[in-house]
Amino acid sequence: MKTKYDVAVIGGGIIGCSIAYYLAKENIDVAVFEETQIASKSTRAAAGMLGAHSECDDLEIFYPFARSSQLDYFQLQDELKELSGVNIELRKGGIFQLAYSEHEKDELSATLALPTISWYDCTAVRNRENSVSEDIIGAAYIEDDVNVLPHSTCLAFSKSAQVFGASIFEFTPVLAIQKEDDTYTIKTNKGTFQAKTVVVANGVWSSSFFHQLGLHHTLSPVKGECISVSSEQPLLKHTLFHEHCYIVPRDNGRLVIGATMVKNDWHEQPTLGGLESLIAKAKTMLPTITDLKIESCWAGLRPQTFDKKPFIGYHPEDEDILFATGHFRNGILLAPATGQMIRDLIVKKDVRKDWIEAFKINRI
């Protein structure tokens, strides 16, 4: 078995797989080590919204980074399909970000100031989505905040990376990493591997490596619970979004209702209380949703940093260790931009200075 690589990536979620894709495409010999299966954790739980506008809380850093990532998806859809045969199911329609009062409309003013966003009053929203609650006063319509299937997208990245020569090791947890001379030794349950560079990209579990690498940082889980329901006739064409909750239409009349925000809960199962609150919230957006049949429910752990921005960049004292983790609510959206930024840092290409500063792990 080959045991020496240029780059070892720890974690086979959307972030690790996107990094592997962009590195392998540059002919860099990369291996991904995944504790269970590709796309099995937070990535599998995600709704897949590319919410560059609807999730934007910072116009200076988050927006340009997220927007460039979002725009990349429009071209990645065909590129990844051709390489891997996997359809990421980029679904157009966009998001209606609902407002129930003038105060909530005012809160949308920053979003409404962004290019391509427009205000629809209640009648205009209901002309396009006639099942939406009559209690809204209107909504910001965000056409570009489309969605993808997160699990398929992660598989598409990993299979495409393999087409370019990447190795993917599933059921291979990394137990420890250690530097000897100029090379990192990566200890796993399947033996020891070597790499010149290591990227820590194992989601909320990255904290264990921070400590091994002499850093005091931590990531905390913010559990999100979701329910999927189905109807014979599609009930929605657009995603509805209000106060961090949403109803996302998928194919075949399926709707994904998400998601709770439970801090510091490491359990990956949904609770009855969580699902009850989701159903109550969904009814306020789409009253007839209660007639639909439940397909499944699940939960995942969002990896949150102290300031809710990801850690993307070098270890403060060693450029052969990089971090790509802590993507919180937006790992699916930010995967292409993160993969490209890590690639550029490894091959020493120019990266925007404000992104380096904003995302470096030692920013405090």
Ligand code: FAD
């Ligand atoms: P993960 O997907 O958790 O992957 C980390 C991987 O590392 C796992 O597969 C794990 O098994 C592996 N691992 C752990 N320890 C080790 C080890 N020691 N060795 C090897 N492997 C290891 N984002 C969006 O952009 N849009 C959305 O609509 C959206 N909706 C969401 C809805 C919910 C309910 C949740 C929970 C999240 C949502 N997110 C969304 C956020 C998004 O899912 C995450 O930000 C993203 O999946 C993080 O990806 P990741 O690769 O860092 O982590």
Ligand code: GLY
């Ligand atoms: N971005 C949606 C969520 O994290 O629930």
